[in-house]
Amino acid sequence: MSVPAAYLGIILIWSTTPLAIKWSSEGVGFLFGVTARMAIAVVLCLVLVRLMRIAFPWNRAARRTYFVAGLGLYGAMMAVYWGAQYISSGLVSVVYGLLPLVTTLLASLWLKQGRLDGTKLTGVVLALGGLVVIFDPRVEPEFATLLGIGGVLLSTLLHAISMLGVQRFGAHLHPLAVTTGGLSIAVPLYLLTCVLVNEPWPQVIPQQSLNAILYLSVMGSVVGFVLFY
Template sequence: MRIPLAYISIILIWATTPLAIKWSGEGPGFLFGVAGRMSIGAACVVTLLLLMRQRLAWHRQARLTYLAVALQIYGSMLAVYWAAQFIPSGWISVIFGLSPLITALLSAIWLRERSLTPGKLLSYGFGIGGLTIMFGSALQFGPEAVLGIAGVLVSAFLQSASAVWVQRIQAKLPALSQVAGGLLLAVPAYWLTWWLTDGQWPASLPPASLASIVYLGVIATTIGFVLYYYVLTHLAATRVALITLLSPVLALMLGHTVNHEPLTMKIATGTALILAALFMHEYFDRIVGYLVRKTTAKRLRSSA
């Protein structure tokens, strides 16, 4: 029961995170927004460690795991916060939905998993088709929207690489320790990046931005990341990435309803193709295998 509950919680958190990311950067800037979020998250996670009297391991595998987690917390999140300036929040979740396909490719190369079956290769075609339509739709919003899509793709790649790297290391650390170690590496990097590229304390901090930063720090970072790495410890990286099958639809609906973001036919078509790609990626080979087994069994009964 714990794993399904954690899985559902991650879906809901990921569905609300894109809009919160967009709001958190409106006013103070995206760098301050993400640095503030991760600082709050780090404080919460360290507090939890102290309350649970859980110490961080510092052996070689642990250090490598923290570095792999930091790749997602710093690299992936920095890219998506930058991209959120240029595209509607719902698009972030939709494009991020391609991460299972990226994860499957990286798992085949890095973990030698049998993750490039005919069904999964066919799903790549649907995913690329959906992404092409999304790029075409972005051109209507200007060249910056194309940059936003590219930024989310970079973010999805870095998150997938981080997930596969964590599984390759196999340090078997508690989820809370993984997040704490990654945050301890990522937070100084964020503030250094902010100081070098901006360095200006925001003149104003709108209530929506402040609430979003706090929500992202306490819920999305502390609870969301811990649940994510908890599930990642118990399930295959490709199955964990399928959380993005449901969250894009919820994120699009939320952005359209709450933030009045456009929802055109092109966006709906591109989203549908990407979601179809995710569905095929997970179930096409299973359905074909089931039909083959059923046909074979029927033939054996007939011949008998």
């Protein structure tokens, strides 16, 4: 698939995920929502790797790539799910819109890719200014809103770091292998988190939450991350 087609696919899929994240957590809690999503996704990925006979190496270089991908799939997704409890799905989308700019900044500093010229700096300033404009400066935001924005900003940072790490270490791997390996690292961390915080499992999963979890598993995680990598 061409890069422009993959990019368009990511935009179409991920533009729907903030609302789906909100729905997937209703009645079951954000931790169950994200854990169930990733657990289903890793099973689907393992099946696809087997059916499509895609190479899934487990050498040192590959494991390093999977670990970096897992950072995004665990840390970034955990942060955005947690933050989405406190803010609207629209605001999640707006804050996450900073991802390309954060990635550009980190790429300039870490990978020495491109120059951080005046145009890019202007873009950063405009993006941050846009966030300020969203809020009426005469009204002090609620603490919960600030928590939510902070969570999504942290998610954006971790996602950018993960993306650049995969770009640096895993260029030789198939995108589905990277997604599968990252999920194989992330899912045990989600399950461990559930145990450590003694997360209660829901007795009943609302139909809307179940549909959102399944949608995010297939489209948001499997298809979305394969296109992304």
